[in-house]
Amino acid sequence: MATDTISSSGQDMFDEMTERIDTAVMSGKIPEEIKAKHKGFHEWNQEITSKNHQPIVQILIDGKDQNAVDNDGNVLPTLVYMAREKRPQHHHNFKAGAMNALIRVSSVISNSPIIMNVDCDMYSNNNDAVRDALCFFLDEEMGHKIGFVQYPQNYNNLSKNDIYGNSLHVINEVEMGGMDSLGGPLYIGTGCFHRREILCGRKFTKDYQEDWNAGIKDKLQESIDETEEKAKSLAACTYEHGTQWGDEIGVKYGCAVEDVITGLAIHCRGWESVYNNPKKPAFMGVGPTTLAQTILQHKRWSEGNLSIFLSKYNVFLFGHGKTKLRHQMGYHIYGLWAPNSLATLYYVIIPSLALLKGTPLFPEITSPWIAPFVYVFCVKTMYSLYEALSSGDTLKGWWNGQRMWLVKRITSYLFGVLDNLRKLLGLSKMNFVVSPKVSDEDESKRYEQEIMEFGSSDPEYVIIGTITLLNLVCLLGGLSKVMKVGWNNIHLDALFPQLILCGMVVITSIPFYEAMFLRKDKGRIPFPVTLASIGFVMLALLPAIV
Known part of the structure; x- marks a missing residue:
């Protein structure tokens, strides 16, 4: 273990x-x-x-x-x-199918009442983690309520200032800990200890007591050959046909984030979970080291969580009367990641185009009606800074996180929305893309130097290039109007909020401008991507200049 x-x-x-x-x-x-x-x-x-x-x-x-x-x-x-057995004519259900096969095979080898789940790219970093988890399960007052014990997901290869915002510090230190008092954190698919019975569908009862010796004596009487043959039959691809595996038993099928939906089902059966975040991380793994890897990982997470929101497992419906309302709202923080892309796209496109055309969209800066906008902007910024610094991030790391906040919402989350729409329309099926974590020597060197990695012509980069160039052109165009016709004639009070918003996008996008026009290394944004972005910017500017 x-x-x-x-x-x-x-x-x-x-x-x-x-x-x-x-x-x-x-x-x-x-x-x-x-x-x-x-x-x-x-x-x-x-x-x-x-x-x-x-x-x-x-x-x-x-x-x-x-x-x-x-x-x-x-x-x-x-x-x-x-x-486990794999055949082309039988769907293997990705990671969830592998987990369920492991649950069955382990039942004839040890039948241990506790199952530990760790991803293949993670390792044990704290030998007290097992003992600590067992302490929760064996607690005389609360242990009978605990379905699983979740440890945070930590990475050991993050750059000093976390250039791609992959530290998950706020999730680990703030959000998951906050859910601990509401019924427990989500099951995140790794670094987790489950009770075998509960993972296999058992409902909570007040008189529940774990039988720690169940099945052990029988296992001692079997030879290795007998155990192996029995285990093989449980790993066959046809074993689950006509059973409730993947539905009521084991890890659930049909969702890209099978871990979250499985944990939700456990909570809705009456069990609670515990979040344990020791000072010395219990488990460590390898995080994404390029922008493409980061975008892919967050696309899968946001797409899967939105699919839960749009399915029969929507927490407000599936969990109604089974979990606390605040617990349901905690789940929906992640279920609504993807739709945030639509609001973000509006705020990084429409105000900038209106600024170029001289059309105010916000109250004048001297108007009392501007107060709610200023309040939200200032409080959100100060609170996110407080969360980041108190969770262990640096000031520059927080700023990198703000940049990645924008990037993920206009790429990963946007594609999460689009892929869910395609599935609802029957144009595509669920797939499971494993996030690659391997980089070549040049990429690794740039990562250590905290230089953003592009190097390919992915459509995500075209979106990033278009948004950043559009805001740069609109900001320069807006400032040129101010300088040309004067401060009083252009109603600067009315356009000032848009200048600030557009300027913030431009400032956070400086590494993208460098990658498009200044850098010469292989990790720069390819010229075809820059050219395509310029073309889309010209199309977007037509309504503003007509």
Whole structure:
């Protein structure tokens, strides 16, 4: 469960087996001596691929083997390799399908009452995390109510000032902790300890008591071969047909953020969750190191959360009478991420075009009616600054976060809205895109220097380039009018709020202007993207100059 409990020999065994399987899949050939030595290969042939193969379960380390010890002489826990069956004609349900297969296979190997879920790109960083989680489950007063214990998602590769706003500090330190008093935080898919029974659909009852010894004696009587054969049948792609797996049992299917919807179902069955955020992070992982990776990750998150909002699992409907209203509102912070893109697009386009044309959209700066706008702007800015600094961000990190606030809303969240509309219209189906976390040497060097990475002609960059150039042109055009006709004749009082708004967009967009016109490295915005952005800006300016 924790990386420091596995010896170098055990890790080597696992790595060697993984390498053998990957090599076999790529080459389609398995030497006879390897087939004879490793029973997991005896069914493999040249038709086997990563998307078309039978289930494989092999117990690499038997926890009952007293000879399997770590560097300190402690007996190692059971270590199992599992590859669930995959066939082209059967949908495998992405990560949720893998999780459910693991739940079933683990039930015949240990049947432990507690399941820990950690993503493949994360590792244990605090060996007290397991003990702390168990303390919550075993608490005499509240333990019987706890369905899962959630730890925050932390990254170990963030730049000093978090150039892409991936620290999740505000979510980890403020939002998730705030939900802890309302019924508990969301299940975020990693760094989480679940009760097996509850993850498999059990409803809360006041007299609930965990049977910590259930099934253990039976498992002690089985041989390794018997256990492996039984586990293989549970990892078959047809096992779930005609069952409630993926619906009432296990991790739910049909949503890109299967973790959130599964946690919601647990809360609606009456259970609470606990948020534990120790000073030493319990789990650490690898965060995105390029802008494209960040945009993709937030697109998947926002798209999935909006799909929940638009489905039968809408928290206000599905959770009505089952969870507190404030708890439901806490869920909707994330469910309404994507629609925020529409309001953001309005505020970064329409006021700027109106400024260029000399049309005021806000009350005059001397009017008392401007007070609500000034209040919202100032309070929002000061509070976000307070949240960031109190959560561990730097001042520059907060400013980078403001820039990424804009970027994510006009790209990731916008595409989240569009993809949901396509699904509602039947034009596309749900897919699960894994966020890549690997960068080449040049990209890594620019990331360490906190230089934003572009380097491709993605449509997201065209949107960013168009919005930033449009605001620059409108700001320069508005200022030129002021200088040309004078302060009094242009009604500066009425246009001043738009000047401020447009100016804020321009100031936060300085790295984008550099990437379009000044930088020469491979990570700059490609010239075709800049050219396309200029073309869209010219089209957008036509109504303003006519």
